[in-house]
Amino acid sequence: MNLSRRLLPIAHAASAILLAACLGDATRHHQAAVVTTAAESQPAREDPVLAEQRRLTGELASLEKDHASLALSFSEQETEIRQADGALRKLKRDFEQQRAETDQYILEHQVQVACAFADQIARGEGEHSEKTRECARVAADYCAIAMLFGPFRSEVAAVKRQVDEAEARAQSLQTQIGAREEERDTKRAKLQAKQDELDRTAFEIASVRQKLAALGDGLPPDEVAGLEPATAGVTGRRSD
Secondary structure, eight states, X not given: OHHHHHHHHHHHHHHHHHHHHHHHHHHHHHHHHHHHHHHHHSOOOOOHHHHHHHHHHHHHHHHHHHHHHHHHHHHHHHHHXXXXXHHHHHHHHHHHHHHHHHHHHHHHTHHHHHHHHHHHHHTTXXXXXXXXXXXXXXXXXXXXXXXXXXXXXHHHXXXXXXXXXXXXXXXXXXXXXXXXXXXXXXXXHHHHHHHXXXXXXXXXXXXXXXXXXXXXXTOOHHHHHTOOOOOTTOOOOOOO
């Protein structure tokens, strides 16, 4: 009986030690499993060179798309300007032809024209020298007598009508020429702005390509980012 009492505490102590050992081992296994799981759950860090190459490649694709769109718009504007120049040249030819025909008509009807406009010139209408006005006053006196005859008066009226209509057409052509020149100049300014955009985009494309090449040669991304573009003279002008 005394032996049983002495062995009982020893058994309890041994049991406690074994339990503690088992629990400690389980805890260590659990902690190791947690560490392993946490490590596995963290994504592998991407290589900075590959990340920068991917970013620059995307930027390059976007820039090249913009450049293609700008080049198409530039070409369309060039066509519009060529058409505007052609229309303007035609208007100027029409104007010159109109003036030549009017001058020829006046030469063929000098007397009627003189009588038709002598009175206006003598009164000081229009831009004429004093000598011209003196001559016109003399012509007006003679024309006043000639105009007493019905047939001549009718001729003068018809000639004046022809000359007035010719001058109106010439004035209309001049107005159109002025408007077309202003329109063409506006188009040219817009074309120059588009050319500047093309040049800037071409410069940026060359810069990105240079950085990609530097990455490929082994230059670190932080040094690549600080590269000064060696693209002097690069333009976006299309080669015909």
